[in-house]
Amino acid sequence: MEVIYAFCVGLLAACGFFLVLRGRTFIVVMGLTLLSYAVNLFLFASGRLTLNGAAVLGQSAQYSDPLPQALVLTAIVIGFAMTAFLVILAMRSRADQGNDHVDGQIPVRPVSPSLLDKRNG
């Protein structure tokens, strides 16, 4: 079980990093989401894996470690706030600069104006 858990964490991290290395905002955000899954699972793993041991008194014979769970719980929520911040930043960057590149390149092909409705632009 531990092997497969560790493998999944590693794989999620690898996928996340690969996506973060792309040059467009949305893909980077998706990569960060994958990465935060990996990090949360990793942190959770620091309490080791326990079956049938929820840290609720009187419900199990042996309790899992509650401390990493508490840490990961807040990490998940904060992670959402940070993801949201990045997403909005990405949108703002697209709104102000007209492209969603984060690779320092000028966009190869501008978006065709016929696809855009300028009712708010």
Next chain:
Amino acid sequence: MLNIAITIAAVLMCLSLMLNLWRLFKGPSRPDRILALDTMYINSIALIILFGIFSRTTLYFEAALLIAMLGFVSTAAMCKYILRGDLIE
């Protein structure tokens, strides 16, 4: 006796999850994939309930409740997206 029933049910659920994944990969259209995801939510509800019965605990039933409720929201949001593009208008 119960354990045998749970095992058989779990095997079937796993099978259907794999089939969901297959549909997710195959598509071909977006609604197909959204439906596959929705079914996946439903199958995981079953999986959690089975796990709870198997472990003789009710602690995980709220998770099933939440999937049932929020899975719907997720599916509805995705459908709205392919229909209108704009979720909130």
Next chain:
Amino acid sequence: MNLLWVVLLPLIGTLVPLFTERFGRNICAFCVALLPAWSLILVLMYAPDIFNGQAIRQTIEWIPAIGLEVSFRLDGLSLLFLLLILGIGLLVILYARYYLSLKDSMSRFYVYLMLFMAAMVGIVTSNNLIQLWMFWELTSISSFLLISFWSHKSEARKGARMALTVTGAGGLALLAGLLLIGRIVGSYDLDTVLASSDIIHAHAAYPVALILVLLGAFTKSAQFPFHFWLPHAMAAPTPVSAYLHSATMVKAGIFLMARFYPVLAGTDLWFIIVSLTGLTTLLLGAYIALFKHDLKGLLAYSTISHLGLITLLLGLNSPLAAVAAIFHIINHATFKASLFMAAGIIDHESGSRDMRQLNGLWQYMPYTATLAIVAALAMAGVPLLNGFLSKEMFFAETLNQSVLGSLSWTIPLLAVIGAAFSVAYSLRFIHDVFFNGQPVDLPKTPQEPPRYVRIPVEILVALCLLVGIFPAFVVGDLLHIASFAVLDHTVPVHNLAIWHGLNLPLLMSFMAMVGGVILYYNRRHLFEFQSHFDTTDAKHIFERTIQSLVKAAESITNTLENGSLQRYVFTLLLCTLVMGGLPLIELTQNSGTRASIPLDGVTIVCALLMIFSAVATVIWHRRRFLALIFLSVVGLIVSLTFAKFSAPDLALTQLSVEIVTIILLLLALFFLPQSSLKESSNRRLSVDLLVAGLIGCVIGTLCYAMLTTPLNTMSDFFIANSKTGGGGTNVVNVILVDFRGFDTLGEIIVLGIAALGIFKLIANMRIAIPARDDKGRAWSNDPHPMMLEVVSQSLLPLALLVSAYIFLRGHNMPGGGFIAGLITSVAIIQQYIAHGVQWIKPRVTIDYQWIIASGILIATATGLGSWLFGQAFLSTWFDYFSLPWIGKFELASAMLFDLGVYLTVVGAVMLILANLGKLTTSERLDIQENN
């Protein structure tokens, strides 16, 4: 009386010019002078104690816990410098009143001047190394402001920048040196440091500390090779030159050497560095001064030369030489300040400082000329003037050393040569300016200056004469107590007298006089000789160095920072890989002794789902919607994983965050391109895959090693005390709202801040809206399908009920404020999706910012409430009650705290998602900017 006031009064004086400028220049100058005068009186009231051999100390505790204090001391050396700083400072205030033209901002000048004065006073009275350094830096800054006072002139700006760079760099070295000394001694208290001479000398770091401190002193006192900034600082108004660049600031370096003389001097290293630097500076300055056509340039190099002389004396490691050094500090300050002032008068009255134009001024301004001539003769070291006395002591001391072994005789010889040049340039100053024919093309006809501007010069010249004629009577005591402080309470016998009989020093003085006259007489040949040399201006070298430094820094920055996130992340990953991966290679095994859990089929299937979905997200990352669906599968499996491994709270949180994240990403995706072209080359892709894969391997290995290592946790405490101490059986929730409640408070504040940041980013965003989907099809015409509306509306009460249930049971069963808040937000968002903003608007009238604020307020108030009961912040309370129909139930303050968490989460999530959704509607968020 209070020593602190000696420093504070000039500091407060910086404000005086601002208030008094409107009353006219005379009143302004008068008021400015009041506070330093008061400070000077305070010092004089202390003087009797000092003359009795005491040192006065005052310490004000600042942060006692870490040993920080404001500490002052007043001893003989400080007294001497305070008299110079405050006394000459007052004269300069008077002088500047008449020097500054009506165009110059007088108040600005006085503010800078007072700032500088306060900083200097601070340096000489500090009894703490760090405090001393603070004031030291303050002199660099105020000197920068003063040099650049005429900031419209390019040379003033450049000179100021150069002075700041050189002295600032020296200041950094000094800081390092002082910190090192503090570490060696174990205290930054000057008294302690001065008493620890043996410790410092014996310490291995002594040479480093010495060199660092000397770097600070040499840069400040314009010693070779850092002397070049001083001539360029002459772009400052003349009162500044008279005050900073002759009498006080350049003496700060000398002061530093004198202050640390008891602990740093006395070694061969000190002798070699200090005396040789001083000798070089002495000769170089004297030589160059002769060739300067600019009056102030001549005086600047002469100052460099005299500073070199003092440094040389301090470097000789002999007590008598130190006494001579202190004596020369006094003498140089008096005659050089008066000479600068005279030069300023000449400049002011004739419009030129060029000695090729200035000739024969005697007939136009005989009175000023007399004063300047007397001061210049003091500079040359003519008998009956103060310069003669200290120079004789200097000659005597150069004879008394034997430090260069059999070559020691060269030092007196070189000293005589230096003195001869000094006589020569003094003669040039007198002869070229006041005699030597008629003026050439002066902008205006010279005349005597106003009465009052001459007073400071008169006082200083009178001092030169008085000290020169009655040395023991005028400065004997002062010199004694200053030496007393420098030499650690043992003053050698010295005799301040004009006539010591016919001896070698007198002969040397005579030789220097004759040599100087000969040199000046043959100056034409010297000038011709000198003109063969290529005179590169230090300014150009300096500017070029600075420019190339800036260029180098720019190119490094541009290379590292090219605006590509990919490159930064890639670099970061490579470093992580090297630092995190390499140590793993050295490990022989990656698993611990903890027994592993057997595999089961369901887990394998779930793992497969996760693996396939994660890989699919990567493969189809350019088809963004598809990738998003796969991403949500990964999220679902992650929450199942949490459920499987006994973390129901996490499973619930992950599920609800998952949904919120998907809605967020869908909202954003609408405004972003739906798909992107392939942009990375195959090579690039494979390199990225390789690095990401390797990192994944490292993380996986670490994770596996961690999972198989037996657990050693502090959580047993939480489990044992959860019910008895926190009143709840769900340990995770009790940790969040009770044991680690302060952390959670911080976290919800972060959440609120992030939401507000997003709020600001969304405000006034103008973004193009796609009119069709990515396949070019038109959007559906029905924004709010009826089925969706009906189902969603019936979902709302159910969801709120679930949310309340999850919230209430959170303390004892999986649940709590975070999860309940997320569920509530999802339920409301669903209404936004189904019904649209217009439907919500009349029904939800409260602003989400207020919900965040009230949540944080409730949580904080709960924490503060425990103060009312005399408990620590965020202490919790709980008890059990019973009501008919309901039965026994528990009330806990932690529940109130959890309510705060709940409200903050709801507010933050809604603020983000609802405002993002409103972007396309008429309810969009627009903030009127004031600017």
